[in-house]
Amino acid sequence: MSSTASELEPVAWTRETSQEPLETNDDTLKAVREMIKAGKRTQIVELLKKWDPIDVMQLLTRLRLKHARKLFQWLPANPSIKVVAELRPEFRSILMEATTLDQFRDILAGLDPEDATEILNEFPDDVADELIARLPDVEEIATRASYADDTAGRVMARKFVALREDCTAGEAVEQMREEADRIRKVFTVYVTDFDGKLTGTVEVGKLLLAPDEQTLGKLMNRDVIAVSTDTDQEEVLRLARKRDMRTVPVVSGEGHLIGRITPKQLTRIAADEANEDMLLMSGVSGEARSDDTVFRIVRGRLPWLLAGLVGASVAATVVGSYEDQLAEAAILAAFIPVTMSMAGNAGLQASAVAVQGIATGALWSGDILFRLVKEFFAALFNGAVAGVILAALVLIASMIVPLEAPGRLAIATSLSLLCVTTLAAMVGATVPIILDKIGIDPAMAIGVFITSSNDVLGVLIFFLMATTFYMS
Structure with a gap:
């Protein structure tokens, strides 16, 4: 209080x-x-x-x-x-x-x-x-x-401890004491050459345990990782997580040390990127805020809504092209929401995992094919289970409600669910990777794009299966 x-x-x-x-x-x-x-x-x-x-x-x-x-x-x-x-x-x-x-x-x-x-x-x-x-x-x-x-x-901080290679451990500790008021927390001492170019790092713990006369050139870790000033903050975060770095040094184009990304900034970047991804996955501009004006709200959301409208219109067009089949077998209309829902869910699940892997650096280039193969077989199994359950429900329903050719209807709906689930999962797993390769935030894939594309594919596959196995 x-x-x-x-x-x-x-x-x-x-x-x-x-x-x-x-x-x-x-x-x-x-x-x-x-x-x-x-x-x-x-x-x-x-x-x-x-x-x-x-x-x-x-x-x-x-x-x-x-x-x-x-x-x-x-x-x-x-x-x-x-x-x-x-x-x-x-x-x-x-x-x-x-x-x-x-x-x-x-x-x-x-x-x-x-x-x-x-x-x-x-x-x-x-x-x-x-x-x-x-x-x-x-x-x-x-x-x-x-x-x-x-x-x-x-986002870099300009406060850091940087000493030359010929500086001794004792001198470095003394320098850290003098900088204590200016720099609150020091985890790493940066080592530079005579021109001020970053050549290595020394952890504070190692520095305190070293003999006073030992030079930093002999103590330092020369396998130093640094970023340039124009490196995207998401890439900085990915690098820090992958290499387990508390701070990330920032260098100029000539290799001179000019700043560092502190633990506090890394935490803030992680929060910012998570919030941006959440907004993009919801079909909202990554720059949206709770205090936006009406104009900013409309400008940030309307393009995504219109993109969703286009996708829904294409799906409606596909449904309309099978008007004769629906007129002949109205029962097919009851399964359209089921198919679209399964396609959307399967696609969102796969894309969410892919985006998370890309954001955390867990998805490596050499690992992509193996991940996609695993995603394919997992989706195939999930689709098979869902298809069998739907087929059983159709057969059970035929005992209560009169259905024409319930056996063929069960086969058509179960096969469509199998194909839709598998294809939607592959689209969801692949599109974020492609977007990341061409420099577009992969979180955009989880929003309108995945939902709309899978709705269209789901409806198209459903009617193809219904036409082949039920209407024939």
Whole structure:
């Protein structure tokens, strides 16, 4: 619980550790709202200075938007920046109005460039770009804007420990002590040559156990993996997971060490990529946010809906082309939803596994054929089981409801289910791999594309089987 000034009791905040708000904080919310309405800036600032930034963040997110904006603008530089670090991106972007951006411009202009750059990394990209645009005279901060979105250069931290190969272990430890205030956590010391090019790394644990006179050139691991500034952040994450790296060094085109991707940034990248993939799999633009305007919502979702409409129209056209067969045997219409559902589910399952394998780096190029063969036989088995069950249900139903040629209907429906399930799974497993090879986010495959294509294939295969085995 946060402490408060005695004259402002009982205005206190109980930390909310779950998504559900606590009723005990309702009185505090009411009191804060009244102080904001009354314009009691001095009193409320004195109160919140004694709160933990996380508690202030929770308070902001529970207030009405107009009150949150005003309160945020009232906060002085020190607590407000700490609060921003705790806010989720969607809340930060809501609070970042022109007057607030001017407030942060003044704050950043007075900071060390490295500290300012690190703080900028806490903001959503669009807000950071706006702040950078307001700091034209700060060259080092503005350099960040030169890197493309979602690249290593955009998210890298410029604080790191880099020493030359002829530096001794004792000197390195002393240097780390001197850098302790500037760099909070150091897991790896980077080693460079006389030109500043990255040549190796030394883990801190190994450095502390080494004799003081031992040079880094003899201690370092020369098998160093680095990324360039234009490397996509998803590729950085994939590399870090594959090589079990806590931090990833970033080098210039000439091989000079210029930054590192910290554990905190790797965690953030993983969360960003997971959220983007989830949105793409749902048929929503990866840039969508909960605070989007109506125009942005429409722009992000309408293209996917129209793509789904095209797919559904093609499937409807296929069904319409078999109008005579449906008129002759109306019972076939009852099995169309079953076929489309099985095709969609099989395709989504296979594509989800493929996307996960690509994202985590578990799907290697040499392993693709073996994975596809396994996917084929698994889908074949699943389709066979589902087909047998559907055939049995058809035969059981024929004992209750009169059906024409139930035996042939059972064969047609079970074979169509077998073929549809197998083909849909192969499409779902293959398309993400193809998209990844041509540089398109494979998560896009799980959305409208897989669903629509498998609906069309499912309906087409179903009527081909029905025509061959039932209508003949």
